[in-house]
Structure formats: structure tokens, C-alpha cells
Amino acid sequence: MMRLGLTTIAAAIAFMPMGALAQPAGETPLSYGVRPFYLIDKLPDGELKEKLAACSMQAPKRSTFSIGHRGAPLQFPEHTVESNLAAARQGAGILECDVAFTKDKELVCRHAQNDLHTTTNIVVSDLADKCTTPFTPASDGAKATAECRTSDLTLAEFQTLIPKMDASDTSATTAEAFLGGVPAYRTTAYADGAHLLTHKESIELFRSLGAKFTPELKDPAVEMPFDGFTMDDYAQKLVDEYKEAGVPASDVFPQSFNLDVIKYWIESEPEFGQQAVYLVEPGDGWDGADPSTWEHSPADIAALGVKYLAPSFNMLLDLDADGNIVASDYAKAAKDAGLNLITWSLERSGPLANGGGWYFNSITDAIDNDADYYVVLDALAQDVGVVGVFSDWPATVTYYANCAGL
Helix, strand or coil: CCCCCHHHHHHHHHCCCCCCCCCCCCCCCCCCCCHHHHHHHHCCCCHHHHHHHCCCCCCCCCEEEEEECCCCCCCCCCCEHHHHHHHHHCCEEEECCEEEECCCCCEEECCCCCCHHHHECHHHCCCHHHCCEEEECCECCECCEEECCHHHCCHHHHCCCCECCCCCCCCCCCHHHHCCCCCCCCCCCCCCCCCECEHHHHHHHHHHCCCEECCEECCCCCCCCECCECHHHHHHHHHHHHHHCCCCHHHECCEECCHHHHHHHHHHCHHHHCCCEEEECCCCCCCCCCHHHCCCCHHHHHHCCCCEEEEEHHHCEEECCCCCEEECHHHHHHHHCCCEEEEEEECCCCCCCCCCCHHHCCCHHHCCCCCHHHHHHHHHHHHHCCCEEEECCCHHHHHHHHHHCC
């Protein structure tokens, strides 16, 4: 596969179809598309619907409240040039590169070090035999399996892969069939011709789109140190690539679920560390109303110098006695500790008719249709007071942010 160099990326950005919502020359033309209006139409009559509908003629504006989660992977292969172009065109003011490393310790954009078998064509490529666990077909009730890591490949090898929608068919008896399994609510319509990104390429792309940066240092699937490459080396290399590109620290929000990584940035790279984002998710037995079930209290997190906390939104929302969606006790504790809250990930759950699954498990009884994406977003913005929301389709968040003045 021919690589898309930075010159070609710049040329691709320059050629964007202009329409009724086009922005001034030199900026990325923005559009909400139809999805926000589809969701608003489905809202029950009431204050929220009236408020959002009243903004139907507003011109889209980029907002840092709207964060592209892996780009716009509801319909585009994640962590690709095309996915991030889509997110930027939908007004996402911050774009994400999840950072993993290759065999030769180069940084690339992948949601996990070991997801190449579901996000690329590796199992049908000439590199299939390099996988940690090559493809094994389904047989006698056992599911098809594979595990392919970025660290199985050199950067040059990684760059030959063809990205696809994140999915696999575990009933497959052939490697070709294993590439399927895309959920019905997603699509393969925009997958053709997508291009992978290195971390350095993502920096140039996002800067050219006028977006800020939120790289997440992914915990490795391999044992560390990896061929002498330590976690500190890994965390430092991420920051160094922004320094080398001349990106100001104020434009970068580095993320990690690993508190030791967050502390490393705060202590070793304080300009970047002051915007480090500590990601958290509920563990077994977690209860938003019971502080004894919280691994770290928000106050303890803030005492370490952390200024940005990013829980999944099921940690931030609860139901009151009347069944209304409200801020959880955990969210209130985080605000009391002076933490800026960011949350993830809207538009990742598919249709909400059956309660929305994991992301909505703290408010399941209040969720029964797709319009509830806006009910949830309104609660996050107004009751919880988050400063940013990751979304698999940023237009949904951008529309709300523009309407609410965020």
C-alpha cells in the first residue's frame, strides 16, 4: 500500500468540498451533517428539544468541548487520516491519537498495542506470520482467534497495512472472513482507501486542521522494559515528539489510565503535566455513591497535582428518586476537589433502545431511544459541568456545544 506522506496529507486537507456551511478561506469547512437533527427530532417535546431546535440555523464552529474519539469511528476506520478529517469537519476542537509503539520503538496511532488483527488487514497480508498469535479458524465450537501487535512489526512494516473498521468475525473459518463482523449500526461505506497514522504524522495533520491534541499513552501488551525501552522512555518520547514539532504544551492534553505515567509527566515535564488527563473507569463493585469503592478519591488525585480527570460517563451520572439523570456523588466530589472533568465516549454504544449497555449502566432505566444521547449530554454539561466530551461522532457534541455556548 502506498504511504500517504505529509505533503500528500496537506494536499488532501486543502481539497475539501465547499457547501452552504463553508468557513472562511484557510479554515476547515465545517458541517453538522444530518445526525444531530435526527436526534433532536426524536426528543420528546419539552425544554431541551426547544432549546436545541432553536439553534437549527446556527453556523458550525469548532469547539474544544467536542473531542474526536479516535477521529470519527462511528463510520470511518479509527485512527486514520480520513477518520480525523471527518472529526475536524464536524467541529471537533481536540483530536486524539492513542499511542502504541512498534518493534523498532516508533510511535503510532492505535487504540491498543494488540488490536491490529481487528483494525487492519494484517491476517490476510504478507505479515500474518509475524503476529504474536496468527489467525486460527473457528472449529468444533471454539471461536476464531488472532492477536497481532504493533510491537510485532517495524514501523516500515506497520505502514504497509490497510486499515479497516474495528471488528472481527469470531465464527470465521478463513482469515478473509475474520475481517468482517462490523456491527450493523456502523458502516464500511467510508473504509476504502483509508490511511494509517504515525504519532508524528498525527501531530502535523491535527495542527493543519486547527485542532488541539490529546494523545493517550496506551499501556503495552508486552512486558516492559521492551528491549531496553522503559515506561519512562515511552512517556518521554510522546512528549518529545510535540517538542520537536514546535507544538506549545498548552495545546496538548496527554492522557493515560496509568497514574505512574501521569505523575511522570507532572514531575518530569511540568508544562505538559499541568494538562495531563488521568483516565479512570469503574472497577468491580464500584458504586458512585460509596467512596469506599473508589480506587482513588478525587481529592487524593488532585493532591498529586492532577488537574484533569476523565472518568467514563457512567461514573459521572446517576438517577434521582424521580428517575431523572443527575450528577453522581463521585462527580460532585471531583468538582469539589477542583478537578476539570472530561468524559468518554458518546456515540459508541449504537442504538439505545435496549438501555445503551456498559456506558449507560448507571442510568439504564432512563434510556430507551437514541435521542437520549442528547439527554445524557445535557446532564453532563449542565449538571456535572464537564469541560469536554469524547465522541465517536463529534458532530453530535459540536452542535450541542455551539448551541450552549461551550
